[in-house]
Amino acid sequence: MRIKFSYIFVFLITAFILLIFFKSLFEDKSYVPKKINNKIENISIEEFYSGNNLMLKELINDEKYIIINIWASWCIPCRQEHQYLKNISKITDFKMIGLNYKDKKENAEKFLEELGNPYDVILRDKNGTKSIFFGAFGVPETFIIDSELNIVRKYIGPLNLENQVEIEKLLK
Amino acid sequence: MLNLIGNYSLILALITSFILLFLSIKNFKSDSNLNFGIVVSISLQSILICISFLTLLFSFIISDFSNLAVYNNSHTTKPMFYRISGTWGNHEGSLLLWLLVLSLFISIFVFRTKKLLISFRILTIFFQQLIITGFLLFIIFTSNPFQLIIPTPTEGLGLNPILQDPALAIHPPILYLGYVGTSIIFSSSLAALVCRYTNKEWASDLKKWTLISWIFLTLGIMLGSIWAYYELGWGGFWFWDPVENVSLMPWFCLTALLHCTSVLEKRSNLKSWTIILALSTFILSMSGTFLVRSGILNSVHTFANDPERGIFVLIFLTVLILISLTIYFKYNDIEKLTRSFLLSKESAIVINNWFMMYFLGVVLVGTIYPIFLEVITKEKISVGPPYFNQLIIPFLIPFLFIMAIGPKLDWIKNKKFDAKFTKIILLILSILISYLIAKNFNTQVLYSTLLISAALYLFFISITDLKNEKLKLSQKVSHTAFSILIISIILNSLFSEEVSVNLKKGEEKQLSNYLLKFENISKMEIDNFTSLKAEIHVIHNDNKLKFYPELRLYKVPETITSEAAIKTSLFSDNLVVVNYLKDTNYLNIRYQKKPFMLLIWLSAIMLAVGGLIGLKKNFK
Amino acid sequence: MIKKIFKLLLLLFFFNLISYSFVKADNSKVDEISKNLRCLICQGQSVYDSNSDFALSVKTLISQKLDAGNSEDDIYNFLKSKYGDWIVYEPEINKYTLLLWLMPLFLFIFGGLLIVKKLFINRT
Numbered sequence: 049m050r051i052k053f054s055y056i057f058v059f060l061i062t063a064f065i066l067l068i069f070f071k072s073l074f075e076d077k078s079y080v081p082k083k084i085n086n087k088i089e090n091i092s093i094e095e096f097y098s099g100n101n102l103m104l105k106e107l108i109n110d111e112k113y114i115i116i117n118i119w120a121s122w123c124i125p126c127r128q129e130h131q132y133l134k135n136i137s138k139i140t141d142f143k144m145i146g147l148n149y150k151d152k153k154e155n156a157e158k159f160l161e162e163l164g165n166p167y168d169v170i171l172r173d174k175n176g177t178k179s180i181f182f183g184a185f186g187v188p189e190t191f192i193i194d195s196e197l198n199i200v201r202k203y204i205g206p207l208n209l210e211n212q213v214e215i216e217k218l219l220k
Numbered sequence: 221m222l223n224l225i226g227n228y229s230l231i232l233a234l235i236t237s238f239i240l241l242f243l244s245i246k247n248f249k250s251d252s253n254l255n256f257g258i259v260v261s262i263s264l265q266s267i268l269i270c271i272s273f274l275t276l277l278f279s280f281i282i283s284d285f286s287n288l289a290v291y292n293n294s295h296t297t298k299p300m301f302y303r304i305s306g307t308w309g310n311h312e313g314s315l316l317l318w319l320l321v322l323s324l325f326i327s328i329f330v331f332r333t334k335k336l337l338i339s340f341r342i343l344t345i346f347f348q349q350l351i352i353t354g355f356l357l358f359i360i361f362t363s364n365p366f367q368l369i370i371p372t373p374t375e376g377l378g379l380n381p382i383l384q385d386p387a388l389a390i391h392p393p394i395l396y397l398g399y400v401g402t403s404i405i406f407s408s409s410l411a412a413l414v415c416r417y418t419n420k421e422w423a424s425d426l427k428k429w430t431l432i433s434w435i436f437l438t439l440g441i442m443l444g445s446i447w448a449y450y451e452l453g454w455g456g457f458w459f460w461d462p463v464e465n466v467s468l469m470p471w472f473c474l475t476a477l478l479h480c481t482s483v484l485e486k487r488s489n490l491k492s493w494t495i496i497l498a499l500s501t502f503i504l505s506m507s508g509t510f511l512v513r514s515g516i517l518n519s520v521h522t523f524a525n526d527p528e529r530g531i532f533v534l535i536f537l538t539v540l541i542l543i544s545l546t547i548y549f550k551y552n553d554i555e556k557l558t559r560s561f562l563l564s565k566e567s568a569i570v571i572n573n574w575f576m577m578y579f580l581g582v583v584l585v586g587t588i589y590p591i592f593l594e595v596i597t598k599e600k601i602s603v604g605p606p607y608f609n610q611l612i613i614p615f616l617i618p619f620l621f622i623m624a625i626g627p628k629l630d631w632i633k634n635k636k637f638d639a640k641f642t643k644i645i646l647l648i649l650s651i652l653i654s655y656l657i658a659k660n661f662n663t664q665v666l667y668s669t670l671l672i673s674a675a676l677y678l679f680f681i682s683i684t685d686l687k688n689e690k691l692k693l694s695q696k697v698s699h700t701a702f703s704i705l706i707i708s709i710i711l712n713s714l715f716s717e718e719v720s721v722n723l724k725k726g727e728e729k730q731l732s733n734y735l736l737k738f739e740n741i742s743k744m745e746i747d748n749f750t751s752l753k754a755e756i757h758v759i760h761n762d763n764k765l766k767f768y769p770e771l772r773l774y775k776v777p778e779t780i781t782s783e784a785a786i787k788t789s790l791f792s793d794n795l796v797v798v799n800y801l802k803d804t805n806y807l808n809i810r811y812q813k814k815p816f817m818l819l820i821w822l823s824a825i826m827l828a829v830g831g832l833i834g835l836k837k838n839f840k
Numbered sequence: 841m842i843k844k845i846f847k848l849l850l851l852l853f854f855f856n857l858i859s860y861s862f863v864k865a866d867n868s869k870v871d872e873i874s875k876n877l878r879c880l881i882c883q884g885q886s887v888y889d890s891n892s893d894f895a896l897s898v899k900t901l902i903s904q905k906l907d908a909g910n911s912e913d914d915i916y917n918f919l920k921s922k923y924g925d926w927i928v929y930e931p932e933i934n935k936y937t938l939l940l941w942l943m944p945l946f947l948f949i950f951g952g953l954l955i956v957k958k959l960f961i962n963r964t
Contacts, residue, residue: 054549055545055549058545059545062541062545065588066534066537066538066541068591068592068595068596069510069511069516069534069591070531070534071595072516072591072594072595073514073516073527073530073531073534074527075516075594075595077515077516077517078883079600079880079883079926081880081922081923081924081926086921086922150893150897175897175900176893176894176896176897176900177897177900177901177904179897180897180898180901180919180922181922182922183922183923185880185881185894185923186880186881186893186894452889454888454889456889459886459889461884557958557959559959559960562960567959567960570955570959571955574948574951574952574955577947577951578944578947578948578951581943581944581947581948582944585940585943585944586940589937589939589940589943593936593937593940597936599925599936600924600925600926601925601926601931601936601937601940602878602925602926602927602928602929602931603929603931603940604876604878604886604929604930605875605876605929606876606929606930607929607930607931607940607941610930611941611944611945615948718871719868720871799891808891
């Protein structure tokens with residue numbers, strides 16, 4: 049009797065473990081911080097051309113949302129997404145802010161000359177520390193934030209047409 | 221041509237497997253000698269698998285790129301040594317090596333156990349053939365190393381440069397010998413259960429296999445650690461990375477088993493527990509393989525992931541577990557345990573097993589908990605070094621003390637615990653010294669003091685015991701080695717120093733009491749990579765050390781690896797690693813002083829030597 | 841006996857020498873903290889071990905935060921709020937991780953009880 053009980057017990061535990069192993073075969077193993085949805089501190093960031101420091105809140109006048117796009121001239125996917133950024137920037141009543149990530153100023157300028165400049169304001173993150181406040185860990189990443197500096201949407205990796213449509217819908 | 225030979229010998233080996241399964245069932249009842257057919261088939265199978273392995277090896281040596289595995293993992297510019305090690309540096313080849321060892325081990329078993337019960341031998345062969353069949357099916361259907369590419373490419377893709385390291389070249393074969401040895405332990409335990417052969421005779425045979433696996437596993441883990449230390453270049457040698465943990469789990473189990481078989485051998489006690497340990501060891505090895513090969517674990521050591529393979533291994537694992545559970549519960553009689561006395565060698569061994577199981581539990585839970593949490597709640601967490609350190613290190617303190625006392629206790633009962641004068645002196649001295657060591661840095665004085673005193677106490681006791689002729693030499697050597705290992709690891713983690721700075725050529729910088737100078741850098745083209753060698757001077761108390769750390773830019777596949785410059789002495793390693801900073805002409809220079817590194821490796825080798833001595837004695 | 845003790849004292853003296861030849865380990869706080877953080881780019885490595893852009897930035901940020909007077913815990917909490925619990929190697933105790941911390945300890949207690957019951961009490 050006791051043996052039977054422990055057999056069933058051990059058997060069930062093993063079955064459970066194997067089941068979990070089986071299910072985990074189909075899980076995505078790499079980690080992407082998707083769900084983290086929070087407020088950004090009102091930090092100061094250097095303006096790209098003048099080198100003056102700007103507070104994040106100063107960027108927001110009466111817009112409901114602003115877009116912050118983290119980019120760099122050395123980042124190849126950034127080239128891909130550039131056309132979608134330009135399309136989105138045609139909507140007028142909001143600001144698109146570019147955050148230039150760990151880049152050389154000349155290269156960044158060349159990049160914008162070549163592909164066009166969709167940004168209303170460009171900020172500069174020389175050592176990559178400012179991007180951490182947004183919860184970014186690579187380039188490109190795009191954030192839509194509201195006037196209280198809450199992150200409303202977050203796109204990791206290059207934007208595509210689908211994202212563009214979604215963003216336009218939100219902004220209109 | 222080569223591919224065909226390899227492929228057909230694998231298929232023939234599979235057929236032999238089926239024949240063997242059939243023969244062993246048919247001859248199970250025979251009580252005469254081992255059936256001639258079985259002996260022939262087993263030899264034949266080993267030869268066939270050997271042929272197919274040699275074929276693959278040969279394909280790697282002559283760079284036969286019509287073979288997919290060779291194409292994916294080799295390159296003509298690669299040095300011969302790494303072409304050879306490339307054979308098992310990939311998924312398919314390593315499985316073939318595993319299979320080879322499986323079949324060699326069973327051949328050895330057949331020829332070395334002539335004195336044992338015949339039905340037990342046949343059943344062991346049967347269970348081992350089940351495992352071999354599983355592996356053969358796995359290799360042939362999901363990871364065939366002999367796949368053709370048409371048309372034949374002229375050049376291969378190259379072996380991951382980080383794997384081009386002498387320690388890593390021999391690490392897998394050694395580790396597999398350890399893993400595969402546990403398969404014999406598994407088969408033999410199941411056979412012994414069914415034949416009701418769990419007696420002293422069986423225990424002493426089991427002990428040999430346990431020792432063999434244990435020696436190889438110990439060396440294998442050490443080599444992996446050496447590789448991480450020299451090649452990954454971070455100055456660490458153990459990262460509690462899932463893949464490392466997976467190799468550590470069977471080690472704990474084997475260590476427990478090693479001690480436990482002595483009890484069975486000497487006192488005919490703890491039968492069920494020995495069997496449970498023996499079965500779990502192999503199941504843990506297999507689960508480890510599953511976790512690593514299926515890519516479920518997020519680790520630095522990445523293998524190509526393929527869910528199909530994962531499912532296959534999982535099914536195989538399920539079958540193994542089902543068989544072992546059913547047989548265990550069907551055949552294991554409720555054992556009348558002999559009562560133990562608190563102060564006896566037996567209870568010391570039981571306590572050893574208790575701690576080993578706890579350590580195993582910590583590593584097991586820490587490794588697979590994130591997987592469970594993710595599947596059940598979708599939450600993702602990381603379990604890393606702080607978790608393992610916090611749960612393992614405090615328990616080391618009592619463990620080491622018991623390890624010091626245990627070996628000298630008598631088997632049945634100690635008349636009185638003779639607290640000898642020397643022992644107490646030693647204890648006091650250990651605590652005193654440890655306090656002095658721990659005092660040098662303010663944090664957690666009490667904790668470190670206790671930990672170091674436990675390790676020192678074990679060390680002193682083991683040293684004084686070396687002359688004690690009542691004790692077994694193997695045990696004395698291993699316990700001394702273990703104490704040195706623990707002391708070295710503790711002191712290493714407490715007294716490691718490091719400074720890091722970004723410098724341009726010609727610059728220097730003073731950091732705490734080290735002056736770092738970036739003197740020069742030279743470029744050289746070598747075989748299959750470009751080498752950038754920096755000359756770094758480290759000046760400390762008028763003592764100048766010159767280092768030549770290296771960056772290697774590999775062409776195929778395109779990667780940069782960093783080779784640390786390490787100056788080793790008995791008590792301390794000095795190392796400098798440089799890293800390339802993108803878009804600048806600065807190098808990140810990291811200087812580390814790591815005490816007792818050499819002692820860690822030496823004591824691990826000594827640990828294995830202790831096992832070897834025990835093995836030699838058992839074969840007498 | 842006396843000879844033995846003398847030998848031992850010699851050994852101890854030797855060990856003492858070694859232990860005093862070390863200065864107090866003076867490793868930077870940044871290294872200490874970054875060893876406990878997991879890098880999001882190369883996910884098998886710690887921030888300390890990684891040389892990715894992300895890891896370098898995190899290291900810079902840690903030193904900035906330390907200079908600004910933040911404590912170690914402040915930094916962990918800040919990074920957790922940005923990237924989730926995944927980034928720290930030491931999972932905090934909450935409803936998800938309670939079992940992670942307790943299971944091994946339960947196992948230890950259970951094992952101890954089992955040994956006492958099977959070997960020391962039940963049999964004669």
